[in-house]
């Protein structure tokens with residue numbers, strides 16, 4: 001390691017957020033620029049542990065060689081550090097922005113302030129792009145085998161990238177008009193600017209990958225290929241199932257976030273929530289993205305309902321390090337709402353009982369009810385706790401129940417009871433020349449897990465194509 005006592009000399013410093021007032025006036029990156037030397041200093045905090053939990057099963061799903069590139073970074077060998085990072089991380093510009101950094105929660109320094117691996121990673125890749133170190137890498141030899149990738153989210157892109165590097169001809173089919181999956185239409189611009197996604201796609205095209213947009217993959221499209229991998233995501237939303245949930249103004253979160261991005265890309269501004277009282281059902285990451293988005297659109301108020309109790313402030317005995325800490329977290333949208341409205345927008349142990357509508361079937365409000373946990377662990381409504389909230393826009397961010405039926409029907413595949421196209425043996429191989437990867441195989445997860453799964457599928461496909469399976 002570069003500096004033996006780095007972690008004692010320097011305290012943890014993340015990339016700072018821009019001020020709430022400033023960032024609410026646009027959809028630009030949430031974070032401000034860092035002084036050039038800060039990341040080198042932060043990398044010196046890494047202890048190059050004998051047992052680096054950051055890259056273990058509890059930590060980075062890509063098993064990034066974190067201590068090695070932190071060491072190189074802290075010695076000022078930035079280009080070498082980036083090359084080490086790129087050994088395992090296909091797109092650090094995505095994970096460096098949106099990853100919850102499982103590695104940092106598993107870091108041996110977690111109690112005192114873990115190493116800022118995510119910000120260090122982002123620094124390295126953006127420096128690489130600025131300096132021209134990132135150039136297209138065209139495989140020297142082609143195998144002559146053709147692979148179809150259905151879906152261009154992180155799993156599809158990671159599979160396409162590795163298969164292409166291994167010399168196969170790759171064509172990505174995407175039903176949407178732009179590539180990127182939920183990184184394009186889902187995760188808001190302030191977390192992941194869309195030009196970052198476009199920059200990577202342009203590079204992949206230069207490297208020989210073909211992208212066909214507005215194209216639904218089905219056997220008539222993919223049968224002509226030597227292998228096909230289904231990376232369609234797990235985007236079927238959990239419905240609310242309350243009276244009048246089909247009213248005008250009741251929308252699924254991803255539909256709303258996608259329309260916001262589409263409008264922003266076309267027109268530069270978006271006012272879908274302007275002048276409205278908004279309720280977001282679901283206190284998770286998607287709910288938080290909705291809160292941040294409606295605030296930028298000028299909503300009158302935003303309330304987030306979460307059916308589960310408020311998590312504890314600190315780890316409980318059943319949740320020790322290096323597991324992911326199941327504790328209360330206040331994400332950027334919730335922090336923004338707290339500053340604008342003077343209160344945390346989240347109301348716990350509460351859900352919507354019914355939706356109130358006007359004569360034109362437009363939502364006018366929502367009746368909420370308090371929930372309590374039964375001895376069997378279920379959440380049940382408490383009679384007499386009903387309240388009415390005004391609401392002209394209600395966003396359902398209550399999770400996902402698996403992949404949509406389209407792709408599974410095309411390929412006559414049966415999803416398991418969690419809505420996943422997961423082969424019984426836990427592999428990616430579905431039979432004949434077909435494979436699955438990403439959220440479609442594992443259920444709704446994280447960008448970094450989708451990347452790791454896409455790469456694992458690519459390795460399996462490579463073995464299949466080279467008769468090593």
Ligand SMILES: Cc1cc2nc3c(=O)[nH]c(=O)nc-3n(C[C@H](O)[C@H](O)[C@H](O)COP(=O)(O)OP(=O)(O)OC[C@H]3O[C@@H](n4cnc5c(N)ncnc54)[C@H](O)[C@@H]3O)c2cc1C
Nearest residue numbers: 151153154155175181182217232233438439445446447450
């Ligand atoms: C609002 C929101 C915010 C999130 N924020 C984060 C975050 O901050 N950090 C994080 O790590 N994770 C986040 N996630 C989760 C993360 O985005 C997903 O886990 C990840 O995108 C899954 O990647 P994927 O490639 O498996 O699927 P997706 O990203 O869902 O991509 C699937 C793609 O396949 C296409 N497709 C489907 N069927 C077909 C077909 N038959 N033919 C052609 N194309 C098809 C779809 O149009 C889509 O573009 C978020 C999720 C949501 C909903």
Ligand code: SF4
Nearest residue numbers: 046047049054107108
């Ligand atoms: S666990 Fe933390 S300190 Fe140890 S090698 Fe990993 S990042 Fe560095």
